[in-house]
Amino acid sequence: MDDSAEHAMIAVPAGPVTLSDRRTQRSWTVEVAPCLIATYPVTRALYARVTGERPGAAVGGELPVEGVSWWDAVRFCNALSEREGLTRAYLLPADGGGDVERDTSADGYRLPTEAEWEHACRAGTAGPRYGPLDEIAWHRGNSEERIHAVGGKRPNPWGFHDMLGNVWEWCWDVYDAEVYGSYRVLRGGGWFDEHWSCRASVRRRSHPTFRVDDVGFRLARSAGH
Template identity: 75%
Template sequence: MIPIPAGRVTLSDRRTQRRWPVEVEAYHIAAFAVTQAEYALVTGAQPSAARGDRLPVESVSWWDAIRYCNARSQREGLRPAYHLDPENGEDVGWDDSADGYRLPTEAEWEYACRAGTTGPRYGPLDEIAWYRDNSDGHPHEVGGRRPNAWGLYDMLGNVWDWCWDVYDAEVYGSYRVLRGGGWFDEHWSCRASVRRRSHPTFTVDDVGFRVARSGPR
């Protein structure tokens, strides 16, 4: 887990042509996407289409990621960040005072991805990311490309990361935000500002996640 200082990031959405600043409190985020070995250790499941202990787990839904965060927190003696309603599987609440694992917000994700940079990427794409032009049609082990200035790997490419946020409730209902681009994406999808959305039950072989934890208060 990498400590990230407090700061500000400006998010943008090409669909609505909107830009909005967000203040980000200090937090921690994983240097790597959750691997298949880590996911199996916590959940006992191996959902990924491609197999390898150090490959990022993929073919996991937003709900799978939420449940993993809580299970890992409990395993490590931390207070789970999420409250799940046993009578309504569609309801989840986030206790932002909890010290357990959670998904980053999309503001936290983009702020961490940029690591102080302001351009579309934190380095030359072929040096920092696995994407359609260099992935040979499959995901790669985490950490195989150059990290950003804050020591975070594969923030762009390899697999998309689920984020906590609802994308646009008025238009897309419960759809959640995905960030970062994946091994099958063209170069234009592997940029720090790109937002994608999908239903929280959706799974595909280029979508995974990385975990975060709230900082001390």
């Protein structure tokens, strides 16, 4: 897979998406603006080319990068933007602590919001998944408890691969600031998850410094740039 294919983007149309949280029994509808989201999760090869780093233990350039924190992901977005002459989407605190601010006018790479992520994952479908799980996702039942190269399963109707299974994906959003502080949203399920965690609506949370071998991310950009 060449460099351009690794972060090829698909245009996501505007539309409403209803998110839900099983923990709080709450649901809410978000109007998603048009945006661009990457066909695949960021691969180890792309991450290494941009950062010079090879996190995680798995070996193989076409595997999704894993062992990356939310902070790693936003720094990568800025680094790739700079590499391609785009305006950085994130304003990072100089001391490495504090809050990250998003420049909504920037044309650079960023993480999808969880509403954008779910809208892209569902791709106009209404069920918990966009197809039979074994055909679309690597999960605990078929992964042999290991990560797999991106693009090995059938894409959803809009052309996105690996939205469910393989690696959980960091989103921009804070999960629940009042209860969990700075914890960020994870979506999609991973290669070690049972089938019930690999659904379009499932939300998980983790501290933005957390790194583990089934969490990665994919890129987004705002439309109109």
